[in-house]
Amino acid sequence: MTKISTAIETEDFMSATWEQTSLADAAAAVADIYGVAGAAKRLSSERDETFLFTRDDGTEFVLKIANPVENPAALDFQDEVLMHLASAAPSVPVPRLVPTNKGEASHMLSTPDGPRIIRLLTFLRGELQYRTQASEEQSRNVGRALAQLGLGLESCQSRPPAGKLMWDISHTLDLATVTDHVAPQRRAHVEAVLSEFERAAPTISELSRRQIIHNDFNPHNILLDPAKPNEVVGIIDFGDMVYAPLVNDLAVALSYHLATENWAARTGAFLQGFLSARTLEPVEMELLPVLTRSRLAMSIIIGEWRSALFPENADYIMRNHASVWQGLLNISDLTPAGLKTLAPNLSKA
Numbered sequence: 167m168t169k170i171s172t173a174i175e176t177e178d179f180m181s182a183t184w185e186q187t188s189l190a191d192a193a194a195a196v197a198d199i200y201g202v203a204g205a206a207k208r209l210s211s212e213r214d215e216t217f218l219f220t221r222d223d224g225t226e227f228v229l230k231i232a233n234p235v236e237n238p239a240a241l242d243f244q245d246e247v248l249m250h251l252a253s254a255a256p257s258v259p260v261p262r263l264v265p266t267n268k269g270e271a272s273h274m275l276s277t278p279d280g281p282r283i284i285r286l287l288t289f290l291r292g293e294l295q296y297r298t299q300a301s302e303e304q305s306r307n308v309g310r311a312l313a314q315l316g317l318g319l320e321s322c323q324s325r326p327p328a329g330k331l332m333w334d335i336s337h338t339l340d341l342a343t344v345t346d347h348v349a350p351q352r353r354a355h356v357e358a359v360l361s362e363f364e365r366a367a368p369t370i371s372e373l374s375r376r377q378i379i380h381n382d383f384n385p386h387n388i389l390l391d392p393a394k395p396n397e398v399v400g401i402i403d404f405g406d407m408v409y410a411p412l413v414n415d416l417a418v419a420l421s422y423h424l425a426t427e428n429w430a431a432r433t434g435a436f437l438q439g440f441l442s443a444r445t446l447e448p449v450e451m452e453l454l455p456v457l458t459r460s461r462l463a464m465s466i467i468i469g470e471w472r473s474a475l476f477p478e479n480a481d482y483i484m485r486n487h488a489s490v491w492q493g494l495l496n497i498s499d500l501t502p503a504g505l506k507t508l509a510p511n512l513s514k515a
Contacts, residue, residue, distance in 0.1 A: 214236065379410055
């Protein structure tokens with residue numbers, strides 16, 4: 167395979183530093199900008215500062231103070247998408263933006279590190295999917311939720327700012343320049359996937375169904391009802407959205423179902439759930455195995471490359487590496503025909 171000569175963005179949000187906002191200052195900012203009194207509690211976040219803000223009457227919100235190197239246009243894009251979903255698909259459970267005192271979606275906050283964007287969103291209560299017991303019924307419902315989210319995004323006219331997102335499957339081949347960071351026992355395998363993607367690229371480029379996609383539909387971003395852990399009650403984290411082929415969103419989601427012993431049953435249930443709300447075109451079904459393998463290969467390459475760039479964060483970066491590798495091995499020879507045996511409804515695509 168020909169190496170692709172291209173620049174890959176190496177700036178990492180995890181490497182940026184800023185002066186931490188105190189809980190008192192976070193609460194004061196909300197009172198000043200939103201006219202809401204309450205208390206803030208810090209939540210973990212790798213990209214920005216995130217707080218659980220509890221209003222004096224007990225109502226909970228999520229407060230986000232952006233990384234100082236965050237592109238304001240990227241946050242504007244996220245805001246536009248969330249506002250679109252509130253109007254076009256109000257039944258899809260996503261956070262809602264709370265307007266400022268001036269009716270704006272966000273506010274530029276002056277800080278010692280420079281301007282930082284502050285946003286307040288409604289809080290969705292639920293249990294993150296990765297903390298629950300997985301089941302076929304759960305996978306089916308999560309698949310349906312992805313399809314419903316995609317339908318809500320179908321008519322969205324907003325577009326992400328110019329530039330490439332490293333995690334966009336459409337740009338898989340850009341990673342060919344850094345496969346030398348992958349351990350020898352895995353390198354040949356991931357390079358074979360890149361070659362497979364390169365052969366499929368002409369067909370991928372002709373896909374007609376393109377739209378805004380979530381692009382990070384994983385168990386850390388899906389909330390389930392604690393009392394009914396198969397029911398989806400929330401979808402969060404819209405920071406990786408791109409304009410891309412619809413089927414890419416399905417490939418991303420499927421990549422998180424493939425590391426367990428019952429991966430075939432869970433994958434079939436997920437696809438059945440998706441197809442209960444939205445159909446696949448024949449060409450999309452044909453491409454789904456290679457696109458899913460590509461997402462897994464991307465995870466391997468990016469993980470080993472970034473862990474070399476930022477060794478102090480290697481444990482965090484590589485936390486899911488073993489399961490990603492197992493998932494790639496599990497579907498190394500999965501064909502479209504094999505996919506149909508997992509979800510019989512695919513034969514109708």
